Amino acid sequence: MLPYEHFGYIGAMTDSPNDVTPDRLRKADALPPSDQHAQQYAAVRNAHETELLEDYVELIADLLEHQGEARSTDIAARMGVSQATVSKTVTRLKSLGLVSSKPYRSLFLTEKGEAMAAMSHQRHAIVLQFLRALGVNDRTARIDAEGMEHHVSQETLEIMQRYTREQGGRDA
Amino acid sequence: MLPYEHFGYIGAMTDSPNDVTPDRLRKADALPPSDQHAQQYAAVRNAHETELLEDYVELIADLLEHQGEARSTDIAARMGVSQATVSKTVTRLKSLGLVSSKPYRSLFLTEKGEAMAAMSHQRHAIVLQFLRALGVNDRTARIDAEGMEHHVSQETLEIMQRYTREQGGRDA
DNA sequence: GCTACAAGTTAACCTTGGCTAAAATACTGT
DNA sequence: ACAGTATTTTAGCCAAGGTTAACTTGTAGC
Numbered sequence: 001m002l003p004y005e006h007f008g009y010i011g012a013m014t015d016s017p018n019d020v021t022p023d024r025l026r027k028a029d030a031l032p033p034s035d036q037h038a039q040q041y042a043a044v045r046n047a048h049e050t051e052l053l054e055d056y057v058e059l060i061a062d063l064l065e066h067q068g069e070a071r072s073t074d075i076a077a078r079m080g081v082s083q084a085t086v087s088k089t090v091t092r093l094k095s096l097g098l099v100s101s102k103p104y105r106s107l108f109l110t111e112k113g114e115a116m117a118a119m120s121h122q123r124h125a126i127v128l129q130f131l132r133a134l135g136v137n138d139r140t141a142r143i144d145a146e147g148m149e150h151h152v153s154q155e156t157l158e159i160m161q162r163y164t165r166e167q168g169g170r171d172a
Numbered sequence: 173m174l175p176y177e178h179f180g181y182i183g184a185m186t187d188s189p190n191d192v193t194p195d196r197l198r199k200a201d202a203l204p205p206s207d208q209h210a211q212q213y214a215a216v217r218n219a220h221e222t223e224l225l226e227d228y229v230e231l232i233a234d235l236l237e238h239q240g241e242a243r244s245t246d247i248a249a250r251m252g253v254s255q256a257t258v259s260k261t262v263t264r265l266k267s268l269g270l271v272s273s274k275p276y277r278s279l280f281l282t283e284k285g286e287a288m289a290a291m292s293h294q295r296h297a298i299v300l301q302f303l304r305a306l307g308v309n310d311r312t313a314r315i316d317a318e319g320m321e322h323h324v325s326q327e328t329l330e331i332m333q334r335y336t337r338e339q340g341g342r343d344a
Numbered sequence: 345g346c347t348a349c350a351a352g353t354t355a356a357c358c359t360t361g362g363c364t365a366a367a368a369t370a371c372t373g374t
Numbered sequence: 375a376c377a378g379t380a381t382t383t384t385a386g387c388c389a390a391g392g393t394t395a396a397c398t399t400g401t402a403g404c
Contacts, residue, residue: 031238031250032314038252041227044319045392048220052361055213066203073381078203080210085362087383092360104369104382131328134335140327142204147216151319155312156303163306217362224391245351257392259353264390276352276399 044151051150054120055079056089057098060107061117070107123157124149130160133167216323223322226292227251228261229270232279233289241278295329296321302332305339 031037059078063070072090076083090107093099098113109117127149131141152160203209231250235242244258251258262279265271270285281289299321303313324332 031234034246034249037250040315040318041250042252043315047319049360062203071381072383074206077206078209078213080214081361082363083382084364084384089361091383134328134331136325136328136331140325143212143215144323144325144328146212147219147323148320151316151323153308153312153316156306156308156316159306159308221390243351244353253391254393255352256354256394261391263353 047150052089053093053096053098054116054150055146056093057109057113057117058120058124060099060109061114061121064109072107075107120149123152126157126161126164127152129164129168133164219322224261225265225268225270226288226322227318228265229281229285229289230292230296232271232281233286233293236281242280243278247279292321295324298329298333298336299324301336301340305336 032040056075056079059075060070063074063078067074072083072086076086079086090099090101093113094101097110098116099107100110100113101107124145128141128145131144132138136144204212228247228251231247232242235246235250239246244255244262248255248258262271262273265285266273269282270288271279272282272285273279296317300313300317303316304310308316
């Protein structure tokens with residue numbers, strides 16, 4: 001079954017009397033020019049390519065920090081994936097120069113990997129904190145942040161950070 | 173080259189003196205229990221499965237509305253992808269009962285497809301308007317919305333909608 | 345009504361990210 | 375030290391989403 005089939009959204013929101021969309025937003029309904037549109041999709045496809053890599057590297061960094069080592073069993077458990085899959089992906093991470101390890105041994109990050117992990121971690125944290133500052137429930141915020149983090153631009157991140165700061169200050 | 177390599181983010185944000193994260197957020201640093209963590213990733217993988225399908229139906233609906241017909245050339249151009257790819261994906265959409273068409277003819281949405289498109293379109297609009305209400309530049313907002321929309325939960329969507337409403341009212 | 349070009353399809357290939365099952369290596373306890 | 379268990383890797387499978395190149399179908403113009 002496809003997700004939307006049990007996602008009772010339409011009835012709840014269509015033709016809502018609360019639609020106060022200002023006119024300046026109505027233009028959202030027009031199609032952008034083809035080439036710009038294509039670039040939008042390209043950006044998403046592009047993000048997808050690095051998503052998984054970032055997730056791995058981020059997780060490895062977390063494991064190294066919190067448990068002292070990053071074993072593929074743990075990664076498999078945390079990612080909810082088989083160890084074989086982890087092994088294959090790690091091979092790819094190595095070939096990209098993000099991870100290093102000797103066969104059958106625990107994993108480490110290269111400098112490049114650490115840079116990526118740090119960036120990823122920050123982005124993740126900013127998005128998560130932003131969602132919580134907005135008032136999203138912790139559990140939901142974590143799930144949304146995991147999915148959203150790879151698609152949030154630098155510009156938006158900065159705005160989120162500013163918002164969180166102001167909001168955090170307000171109820172502190 | 174990987175995207176993060178030209179994304180000068182770390183220097184700008186690490187150890188910022190503006191880190192006023194309240195203590196209640198510090199726990200974000202701890203790893204969640206393995207099984208919960210796994211569910212987060214599973215949710216993301218799940219979203220990925222329907223993402224492309226949603227993008228297609230949404231685009232087809234837009235084309236039907238704005239140009240009267242949805243031809244695969246246009247889809248290919250707007251998605252920035254070859255026609256062969258569109259053809260293959262459309263075959264999949266048909267087998268899922270989302271799209272209908274006779275060979276070599278223009279595409280239509282089934283009821284199921286329309287339902288999905290409507291939901292997708294609303295979600296997209298909410299996220300896009302939210303980002304703009306936050307103060308994100310239009311162009312950036314479009315790109316971010318395209319990527320984020322599939323990862324935003326019902327709960328967060330409602331909060332975004334509320335925020336947009338309040339914010340929209342404020343400067344109207 | 346035929347010819348030429350545009351649009352759609354099919355075939356053959358690639359990479360990624362899953363899986364299971366089996367083999368190789370490392371670790372642990374007696 | 376070595377037997378048994380746990381971990382990691384490898385092999386072989388699959389589907390999705392891309393590609394190019396070749397083929398089919400549709401449509402316009404003369």
